[in-house]
Amino acid sequence: MKRFFAFVKKEFLHIFRDRRTLIILFGIPIVQLLLFGYALTNEVRNVKVVVADYAHDEKSREIIGRLQASPWFQLVGTADNPNQYESILRSGKAKEIVVIEHGFAQKLVHDGKGKIQLIADASEPNTAQLIINYTTAIINGAPPASLIEVKTRMLYNENMKEAYNFIPGLMAMILMLISAMMTAITITREKEMGTMEILLASPLKPIQIILGKVTPYMILSLINAIIIVGVGTNLFGVPIKGSLFLLMFEVMLFIFLALSLGILISTVATNQMAAMAISGFGLMLPTILLSGFIFPIKNMPIPLQIISNLMPPRWFIEINRMVMLKGADITLVWKQTLILMVMSAVFILISMKKFKIRLE
Amino acid sequence: MIKIENLKKSYSTTVALDDVSLEVKRGELFGLIGPDGAGKSTLMRILMSLLLPDSGTATLNGFDVTKQHKEVRHVTGYMPGRFSLYPDLTVEENMDFFATVFGTTVKANYDMVKDIYQQIEPFKTRCAGKLSGGMKQKLALSCALIHKPLVLILDEPTTGVDAVSRKEFWEMLKNLKAQGITIVVSTPYMDEASLCDRIALIQQGKIFSVDTPQQMAADFAEDLWAIRSPKLYPTAQKLHDLPEMISVNSFGQELHLVTPKGVYSAKEISDFLTDKSETEIQIQPTEATIEDVFMLFMTQHHTTQP
């Protein structure tokens, strides 16, 4: 145990004495977060909205008032006939139509349920998803929130159910970067400097070396995840609808998986350059391109869809979206969770096997 | 203490060790002498259980280095060929770390490293990467000693270190030996051979001689002449024409000429040079050094072609 703590302490000293590592660890995630965040939120500022209020009651007025008050939306008109919707969106007069059903307040009181339909122009799917999320959040801000059922319809891209929100994807990317890449680099650095030879020549067991190297990055990754979630919810208003506990559990699982991938890479790479290249091309690109982070998986060609199944971030992003945005509990994400667990187990087993107690 | 039998090891294209057998006695200061690429590092890594031999056996303190790597690593201290400490950690942090790795503390084993560590202790808050060469070497040795090993394996500890630091280092080794530690040290500097109890000369993966350095020098089978002249290089060129000459090499301020036993007298060689219009020649028989032994072997076995 003492050896373990000595190892962790040493690792933290390395991290804190190297400004480059610190920048990669904390600078890059925050910059990415802000870049993605503002790039995307700027687009949803002053979104033109048309309201089709068939209720004309106190509740519906309250909701319209909220939309008007928010900085993101600009009411540009009203509609009173479903036939108008298409032309409103097609002409670009508005990006979204909020439809409040007839007798909304009454139904809310009597049935305990009121319906609102959101129709969005999804020719820019990512923006549409954001607009919908924002609207949903605002409407749900009206008490009693749980009673209002918001129905969304994406026009022009109806089946775009996977439309992403950037936070889950960004989280996957950053955790991958820090956990996998940094672990791979830090282990190969020891090989390159020759210190690995001394560690191997000591009675340390491989598991002790690995755990010692990995624990600090596990802690730092977790801190990063918390920062991302915190900034996401507070600055950009991304909701966490599901249980925070479940979300954190999934985050830790994903970090563990990324770390084992990092160790695996370090057993293959002989120097830091190789480690960087393998994690860059082998991990970062798939994380960005094949996980549904940028491009919706449903829109990919079939072969890529199949490959995407092998990408751990894909499942993590899916879990994340479901938990954060849809409020899913473990019964809905157990399958994805299980996949991540199996993947981690496989990676850690292979890397344990490949981690050599000898040189060459 | 160490027993090596018929070790063989090759990498993809090159043979690193070619049937090496060797024995190191308890408490001995044993030198592996040979140039870079002779196979010294490979042999040491096999002893440290860091490499597996292709065939052959090696035991260290009775432990089989291929099977009992844990036991082997517990009783040995190791300094690899290049500086292998953490340059971004301070002297003190490096020491503490390696002590803990071996399940001990600097305090508990302070007496073991005291003599060496005291020399660098004034700089204990300095990062190891900012020490001078000699200091780094002392720190590395302290770290290798911190767990009171029975055997020290030092791979070219004096390479690239200046002459003074080298001398200090060998003083330290002598003191450690006095404490009963068995030391195996490799070096490309032939002049360091005489500081060992016994040495093995190694070249191209083969050990061609094992003995005390004194005996090895005494066994030099040919005649060896030390020759001085005002300009050594032209003199050496002329000596190449001496009919029975085996080799002529510069040795600092003099030339060492090797001729077959009993063939030439000093006068004959001197006359030969005078005939070739050399002046102010001083010539006298001299005792062989390990370097002479090594070079004679290399000359006779033509091991200098790629």
Next chain:
Amino acid sequence: MREAVITVKNMVKKFGDFMANDNLNFEVYKGEIFGFLGANGAGKTTAIRILCGLSTPTSGEMKVAGFDIYRETEKIKRNIGYMSQKFSLYEDLTINENIRFYGGIYGIKPEERKRRSKLMLDRLELTPYADRKIGDLPLGWKQKLAFSIAILHEPDIVFLDEPTGGVDPVTRRQFWNLIYEAVERGITVFVTTHYMDEAEYCDRVSIMDEGKIVVLDTPDALKKQFNAANMDEVFVKIARTSPPTPLPNGEGRK
């Protein structure tokens, strides 16, 4: 008075507060072997880098091969050769490819390059191995080859930074024979080494300590001055008179 190919006046190089070179003054004469000795961290590599135009001094006046160190570094580089302790040829290229590359860098005409490289390979007995990769050669051969390539463009001066470290004793002497041959062709040799017997082979030797040149003379004169039997003793006597320094050396050596 012999012709000086390197003149150094009041050379100072500071890294922050650290004096790597503290007011150096010396001359190197045409056609001599100049030994540049000193402990690790004494400031040798820093000085060599400045003289090769790889680093700018903090102050001082220096001329190399007749060119000013501040304004004419390009001309200096064309007229010097440099070989460092770390092997400087491309391991994954063959001997011929390396020669072609360096010939190209220094603008040697192809016919001329072929003529010189044939002479050189014959001299080194490496002709049969010309199409072998450098990485497959033993260290001593690489070093001899690196030296020969460093003087392929027939520079006025060649700087050798610990060229023989770790090389076997026979090859080490062959290396020095190459140095003598270069000197006979009129090349000036500026060399650092840790082998004290090699210090004896130099025409003049300077010994540095803590950024200063402590002594500079012929090996014989130094031995007399310090009442020593050989250069090794001279070196030890000088070093023992000044306390060892743990200062950061700025030489970036291992």
